[in-house]
Amino acid sequence: MKTSEVLADLRMRFPNEPEYHQAVEEVLASIEDVYNEHPEFERMNLIERLCIPDRIFAFRVSWVDDSGRVRNNMGYRVQHNNAIGPYKGGIRFHSSVNLSILKFLAFEQTFKNSLTTLAMGGAKGGSDFSPRGKSNMEIMHFCQAFIAELWRQIGPDTDVPAGDIGVGAREVGFMYGYYKKMAREFTGTFTGKGLTFGGSLIRPEATGYGNCYFLLNMLATRGIDIKGKRVAISGSGNVATYTAKKLLELGAKVVSMSDSNGTIIARDGLTREQFEYIFDLKTYMRGRLSEVTDTFPDLEYHPNERPWKLVQCDIAMPSATQNELDGSDADALLASGCFAVSEGANMPSTPEAVHKFIEARILYAPGKAANAGGVATSGLEMAQNSQKLSWTAEEVDRRLSDIMKNIHEQCVRYGRQDDGFVNYVRGANIAGFMKVAEAMMAQGIL
Ligand code: NDP
Numbered sequence: 001m002k003t004s005e006v007l008a009d010l011r012m013r014f015p016n017e018p019e020y021h022q023a024v025e026e027v028l029a030s031i032e033d034v035y036n037e038h039p040e041f042e043r044m045n046l047i048e049r050l051c052i053p054d055r056i057f058a059f060r061v062s063w064v065d066d067s068g069r070v071r072n073n074m075g076y077r078v079q080h081n082n083a084i085g086p087y088k089g090g091i092r093f094h095s096s097v098n099l100s101i102l103k104f105l106a107f108e109q110t111f112k113n114s115l116t117t118l119a120m121g122g123a124k125g126g127s128d129f130s131p132r133g134k135s136n137m138e139i140m141h142f143c144q145a146f147i148a149e150l151w152r153q154i155g156p157d158t159d160v161p162a163g164d165i166g167v168g169a170r171e172v173g174f175m176y177g178y179y180k181k182m183a184r185e186f187t188g189t190f191t192g193k194g195l196t197f198g199g200s201l202i203r204p205e206a207t208g209y210g211n212c213y214f215l216l217n218m219l220a221t222r223g224i225d226i227k228g229k230r231v232a233i234s235g236s237g238n239v240a241t242y243t244a245k246k247l248l249e250l251g252a253k254v255v256s257m258s259d260s261n262g263t264i265i266a267r268d269g270l271t272r273e274q275f276e277y278i279f280d281l282k283t284y285m286r287g288r289l290s291e292v293t294d295t296f297p298d299l300e301y302h303p304n305e306r307p308w309k310l311v312q313c314d315i316a317m318p319s320a321t322q323n324e325l326d327g328s329d330a331d332a333l334l335a336s337g338c339f340a341v342s343e344g345a346n347m348p349s350t351p352e353a354v355h356k357f358i359e360a361r362i363l364y365a366p367g368k369a370a371n372a373g374g375v376a377t378s379g380l381e382m383a384q385n386s387q388k389l390s391w392t393a394e395e396v397d398r399r400l401s402d403i404m405k406n407i408h409e410q411c412v413r414y415g416r417q418d419d420g421f422v423n424y425v426r427g428a429n430i431a432g433f434m435k436v437a438e439a440m441m442a443q444g445i446l
Contacts, residue, residue: 001035001047003028010051017100019322023107023347024051026354030429038437044445048439053080053106056099061127063141065134067070075146077125077160080106083439085119086157088375090164092126093171098227101322102126105164108346109375110223111432112368116408118379123159125150131166151179156187156385162378163192165321168238169204173197188385191378195390202383202396207344208242210373211317212250213401215342217408218363221422224339227251230269232313232333234258234306235320236282236289239344239371243317244275256307258320259289263307265300274299294437319344327352334360343367354425361406361421369411369428376403 007025007363013018028047029198035041061075076099079087089109102124110122127146131139154161163172169192176190176197183189186198193199202209219226229252233240236257244254253269257278266274274296293301302310308329316333318325322345325333330353333341340363343349345416347367349357357364377400384390391399407428 001042006047006051009048014103018346019047019100019104019105019106020039021033022351023104026351027107027111027433030423030426031433034430034434037268040441041188041437042403044441046440049440049445050081050110050433050436051107053078053103054082055079056103057150057153058099061129061145061149063138063145066164073127073129073142075125075127075149076102077150077153077159077161078102078106078123079153079265080122080124081110081440082121083443084114085121087123087159088113088162089123089125090121090162091167091171091175092124092164093129093131093166094126097126097128100371102179104322105346108368110428111370113241113375113379114432114435115369115410116372116376116379116403117236117406118376118403120160120375120379120382123161124164125161126164126167129166131171136170139171140174143171144178147175147178149180151182151233154179154189155183156189156338156382158227160188160378160382162375163238165237168192169194169199170236171242174231186242188382191381193381198381198385200384200396201390201393202400203377203381204238205245206240206377206396206400207239207371207374208244208319209397210376210400211239211243211319211342211344211370212246213373213404214365214370215315215317215340216250216342217405218342218365218424221412222363228253229314230255231317232256232307232311232316232338233316233344234263234308234318234324234348235345236278237320239374240317240319241279241282243344244270245279248272248275252315255313257289258305258307260320261288262290262301262303263305263310264289264292265302265307265311267300267311270299291315295404308332313338314335315340315342317342317344318348321345322347323350323351325349327356329353330356339363341365342370344371346371358423358425360400363422363424365411365424366428368432369424371406372407373400373404376400416425
């Protein structure tokens with residue numbers, strides 16, 4: 001396999017899908033050597049079968065808004081690969097959603113799910129519908145119309161969706177409710193469900209907490225204590241807020257949070273009171289960060305800015321969206337003394353930024369390893385659903401922490417270079433790839 005040839009072919013067959021090409025390029029570059037050590041993979045054209053999704057559903061979602069106007073959005077589900085378990089991956093509702101973004105996310109999800117050691121294949125879905133500014137009723141009608149199209153394609157042993165950007169407990173509840181009505185069964189077909197109908201304790205916290213656990217494992221390889229370290233976070237949604245919560249518990253200083261309109265800077269670190277205010281504002285009141293300085297004038301608000309150039313930090317945890325940290329942001333972080341980057345979002349750093357982090361030999365964890373705690377805990381939710389019981393928060397948290405330790409070990413095993421430096425990108429990609437590749441080889445050409 002020559003990475004450049006495979007990529008050129010994918011670019012020609014699937015033009016105008018830059019995020020998908022970017023994700024494939026990163027993985028292929030790191031697995032090329034290992035792939036070429038297995039001529040049997042090439043004989044079965046494994047790489048093309050692994051890069052191109054098994055199937056994609058695309059559909060119109062028509063719904064009626066509160067003023068009686070008929071609205072149309074597009075809905076998608078990309079079922080990428082189910083070699084090691086049922087398709088599994090979140091649903092994203094955001095105006096930017098298109099097939100390129102969902103194909104990149106489903107591709108990444110396949111490797112991430114493999115890394116968790118649980119039996120889950122990779123998928124992703126979503127719509128260009130934006131829940132922001134919509135009433136509860138509008139969101140419910142949209143979710144029902146979305147599932148009216150999708151319900152036949154999903155199921156507890158077929159494809160298990162979850163949340164992502166724009167899809168939290170409320171949206172999962174509406175989608176699961178309608179799925180249950182159409183399928184006439186009560187099974188664990190969604191994860192991220194409410195606690196009263198099969199949800200798991202710690203699932204809301206899992207991606208952010210898991211990222212902190214991964215970070216602790218990375219810091220331990222260099223004997224660094226997290227206490228007192230300055231951490232810049234982007235985003236203020238599910239992943240970002242629970243990352244901040246755990247960091248405060250661990251004694252770190254959270255020096256930034258952001259949303260799609262701007263960034264809050266806390267030069268001395270957010271106090272617990274300030275964090276709780278932001279958590280409530282973003283989680284329950286659906287407010288904007290621009291409102292925070294009305295209550296806390298000692299915090300700074302920077303409209304239309306991302307955190308990376310605004311404040312000195314030791315650690316960066318990008319937790320908003322893809323390609324939100326570019327080469328010049330990486331330069332600014334490195335110049336400010338940042339020695340670790342652990343990604344809560346999927347592919348938040350551009351290839352140029354990733355290259356700079358690795359060249360500078362800092363601790364750099366790609367999202368598919370560092371944010372895998374969310375889907376891992378979804379796997380634990382599926383296990384509890386099939387046994388029809390619920391584990392305690394302590395039990396789920398302990399398992400999450402063990403899984404993140406295991407993912408870190410796999411990254412180190414496959415990513416340690418001769419000079420001792422751990423390339424976590426290479427480690428995560430090879431570890432995730434080998435398991436899926438072996439399963440695909442054993443199952444024949446499908
Ligand atoms: P949420 O919708 O809860 O929060 C997203 C946050 O990012 C919000 O603060 C949002 O701002 C901000 N944001 C979204 N789009 C942009 C943009 N284009 N520019 C700047 N800011 C933006 O999503 P999650 O926290 O669930 O997801 C965040 C990231 O983590 C995504 O990349 C997702 O794929 C990834 N992830 C999520 C997992 C999960 O369990 N939820 C699991 C693994 C990865 P605003 O408030 O203005 O909308």
